[in-house]
Amino acid sequence: MPAGSDLFLRMAWQRMGPSIADVAKLAGVGKGTVSRVLNGRPGVSEQTAAKVRQAIRQLGYTPNVQARRLxxxxxxxxxxVLSNRDFLHEFHSLVLKGVESYCSKVGRDLVFALWRYPLDGNLASVVPPRIIANRGSVDGAILAGANHIECVKAISKLGVPCVAFGNNLIGCTYLSEVDSVWYDEQPGTREAIRYLASLGHRHIRFAANISLPWFARNYRAYSEAMLDFGLAPALIAVNDTTDYVEIGERAVQELLDSGEPTTAIFAGNDVVAVSVIRALARRGLKVPRDISVVGFDDSPRCIECDPKLTSVHVPKEALGAECARFLIEKISAPGRVSGARVVSTHLVVRESCAPPRQTS
Amino acid sequence: MPAGSDLFLRMAWQRMGPSIADVAKLAGVGKGTVSRVLNGRPGVSEQTAAKVRQAIRQLGYTPNVQARRLxxxxxxxxxxVLSNRDFLHEFHSLVLKGVESYCSKVGRDLVFALWRYPLDGNLASVVPPRIIANRGSVDGAILAGANHIECVKAISKLGVPCVAFGNNLIGCTYLSEVDSVWYDEQPGTREAIRYLASLGHRHIRFAANISLPWFARNYRAYSEAMLDFGLAPALIAVNDTTDYVEIGERAVQELLDSGEPTTAIFAGNDVVAVSVIRALARRGLKVPRDISVVGFDDSPRCIECDPKLTSVHVPKEALGAECARFLIEKISAPGRVSGARVVSTHLVVRESCAPPRQTS
DNA sequence: AATTACTGTGGAACCGGTTCCAACGGATGC
DNA sequence: GCATCCGTTGGAACCGGTTCCACAGTAATT
Structure with missing residues (x-):
């Protein structure tokens, strides 16, 4: 492009809009003044500002974002960053929604990236997503999906401020090992147990694959709640599959095979719960008449199944928003904030629980 | 920051990495040469290139993306851009996955934005998402979700290359009115009707709210296929709600009230289909024994319900990938490509259809 | 030996903003 | 009347890359 070419030439040659210099020239002021007006900085007389705004309108000027960023x-x-997930399931869609909503409120945009690496394998060869590695590409990162804690630390060490979704962290031994946002299973779980107990249930069993950390955390919360209410925790573990539907089916089979008295099932999540209900139905057991079921997550499918599922609500959008808020605080005050933040859960009562049947 | 400050000062003062000038100085070459090496351009001797690469490694240099972009x-x-959707449902999650996968393959990153505007109201006051309006922010846009065709045209007129998801376009009178990617309902729908007909079905009814354009398109494909097989199209319209679950329930009610002979229901989408199955079950009708049901979309819930739902598969990832490919072609060859592109659908047979009961 | 051709290479100019400093003009104070 | 001060303002320098032109060597040609 020819040096010093004027606006007309530039626009004709490439699809390039007017620049701040064109505005300045038309308004008869300096570049600095235009910049001040654009950013609402003080120290410009109203008269000059009006001239500048007029010129901006006249040229249809829009600031070039890249130049400003540089x-x-x-x-x-x-x-x-969505790590080690095949795609955005409902849960993370809602987390993303929370993130988006907070970001757009504070004028930041959102880049979406996937990241895959072996969660159990050799972490030494894991490379961060290109967009993170490129210096200056993004101001910070939210690490959602399932991450290994060492990979979160690696991103941090690159100098990129980041916040991780806590509950799916692998290898994390204590809450605030990295900057993270968690949902606390306890409040909702306690509510669920109290509710079942108040209906008269005594034999409430937990069904999940507790080798998965999120189920393990739920199970611990369940156990504590049970003990608090003077009840005995009991587990139906299906630890050799990660297919939630299969976990539900096999749990029911195992439960019925064992013959142990059970009046309610607390499922590790909603998919397991729905699968449990269907497996029970196939064996002629009706929910909640014959057995009560509680889910975990409060996903949309709770109201798409029959009976509508009573479930522990996880505030996914709030979780996302909190991740975004935390990250933006970190960006604007580096080193000033750190630790773990927690959002609460609560029970949503629907139709899948009832008083236990009078034992025959 | 002081002019001409050296690397050490810059890094100490702000968290700023080495720049291309630092690399050039260390390697004893000019900036241009370093740039040539970085971008793999010819015209650099292997000896010089080696010196440059050594300096890059030594400094841990990473190019600044913003500067390059400028x-x-x-x-x-x-x-x-996800338009007029409350969040990323399964369908668009998979479209996004297809987009992401194509983009990451060709080295482009993905910005995620939401866009809300009244689809029927006053379009004059609709403002494009900030990220699109900002000149130079993004190279192009994929308009997913539900868009009004005038808004797509408005984005185009801003000079931003864009491709829209076709099937949810409002106010679109012919396929190639804007650059778009569609799924073709016909092949899968014909397969579904042929399949039902081959099982012996003659009374197959379509259930949906056909005031919604996507259902209207499905209905048209259904009608054509029915006629081709010598069958009479019949509609159960629930046009006064957009709640898919309610559509299913009310369709069943209307069907049973009418008393018209019906052996199979072709639902507008899977959510409607699942809702139909549940509504039938509540009235003591079992699928597929008493009536057959076919869905549309082939969403994950098809295999999470009982019986597993036979459904017309929409290749959502392929659709997303095609959007991305189309857009990138538009970006690299402006004005050279345009029109509508189409991906096909096909039937996935599961458990929800059987030969019709011998009428009593 | 002089001319031509070609390969490498340095560096100025440029992209389009922000930031900061010097300077200007008018009002105020003495 | 002169010094001081403050609100405005222009513009140079800068951010960190890319691009392109000019030119130095060296090899090939005449």
Whole structure:
């Protein structure tokens, strides 16, 4: 492009809009003044500002984002990284929604990236997503999906501020090992047990694959709640599959085979719960008449099944929003904030629980 | 920051990495040469290139993306816009997955944005998402979710290359009115009708709210297929609600009230289909023994319900990938490609259909 | 030996903003 | 009347890349 070419030439040659210099020239002021008006900084007389605004309108001027980013050495971009998930399931869709909603409120945009690596394998060869590795690409990252804690630390060490979704962290020994946001299973779980107990249930069993950390955490919360209410925790473990539907089916089979008295099932999540209900139905057992079922997550499918599922609500959007808030605090005050943040859960009562049948 | 400050000062003061000038100085070459090496351009001797690579390694240099973007006037960023959807449901999650997978293959990153506007109201006051309006922010946009065709045209007129998801376009009178990617309902629908007919069904009714354009398109495909097989199309319209679950329930009620002979229901989508199955079950009718049901979309819930749902598969990932491919072609060859592209559908047979009961 | 051709290479100019400093003009104070 | 101060303002320098032109060597040609 020819040096010093004027606006007309530039626009004709490439699809390039007017620049701040064109505005300045038309308004008869300096570049600095236009910049001040654009960013609402003080120190410009109303008269001059009006001239500038007029020129901006006349040219249809829009600031070039890249140039601003270069000059300010920041991008106003947040990266949402979904790790080791085949795609965005309902849960993370809602987390993303919370993140998006907070980000758009504070004028930041969202980059979406996937990240895959062996969660159990050799972590030494794991490379961060390109967008994170490129310096200056994004101001920070939210690590959602399932991550190994060492990979979160690795991203941090790259100098990119980041916040992780806590409950799916692998290898994390204590809450605040990395900056993270968690949902607390306890409040909702306690409510669920109290509710079942108040209906008269005594034999409430937990069904899941507790080799998966999130189920393990739920199970611990369940156990504590049971003990608090003077009840004996009991587990139906299906630890050799990660297919939630299969976990539900096999749990029912195992339960019926064992013949142990059971009046209610607390499922590790909603998919397991729905699968449990269907497996029970196939064996002629009706929910909640013959047995009560409680799910975990409060996903949309709770109201799409019959009976509608009583479930522990996880505030997914709030979780996402909290991740975003935390990250943006970290970005604007590096080193000033850190630790773990927690959002609460609560029970949503629907139709899948009833008083236990009078034992024959 | 002081002018001409050296690397050490810059890194100490702000968290700023080494720049291309630092690499050039260390390697004893010019900036241009370093740039040539970085971008793998010819015209650099192997000896010099080696020196440069050594210096890059020594400093741990990473190029600054923003600077590159400014100089090249492109961002390598694609925007995925989800319009008028409360969040990413399964369908669009999979479309997004297809987009992501194609983009990451060709080295582009993905920005995620939501866009809300009244689809029927006053379109004059609709403002495009900030990220699109900002010149230079993204190279192009994929408009997913439900869009009004005038809004797609408005984005185009801003000079931002874009491709829209076709099937949810409002106000679109012919396929190639804007650059778009569609799934073709016909092949899968014909397969479904042929399959039902081959089982012996003659009275197959379509259930949906056909005031919604996507259902209207499905209905048209259904009607054509029915006629082709010498059968009479019949509609159960529930046009006064957009709640899919309610559509299913009310359709069943209407069907039973009418008393018209019906041996199979072709639902507008899977959510409607599942709702139909449940509503039938509540009235003591079992699928597929008493009546057959076919869904549309082939969503995950097809295998999470009982019986597993036979459904017309929409290749959502392929659709997303095609959007991305189309857009990137538009970006690299402006004005050279345009029109509508189509991906096909096909039937996936599961458990929800059987030969019709011998009429009593 | 002089001319031509070609390969490498340095570096100035440029992308389009932000930031900061010097300077200007008018009002105020003495 | 002169010094001081403050609100405005222009513009140079800068952010960190890319691009392109000019030019130095060296090899090939005449």
């Amino acid at each position: 000059a300010q050495n920041k991008s106003d971009l947040i990266c949402f | 100089a090249q006037n492109k961002s390598d960023l694609i925007c995925f």
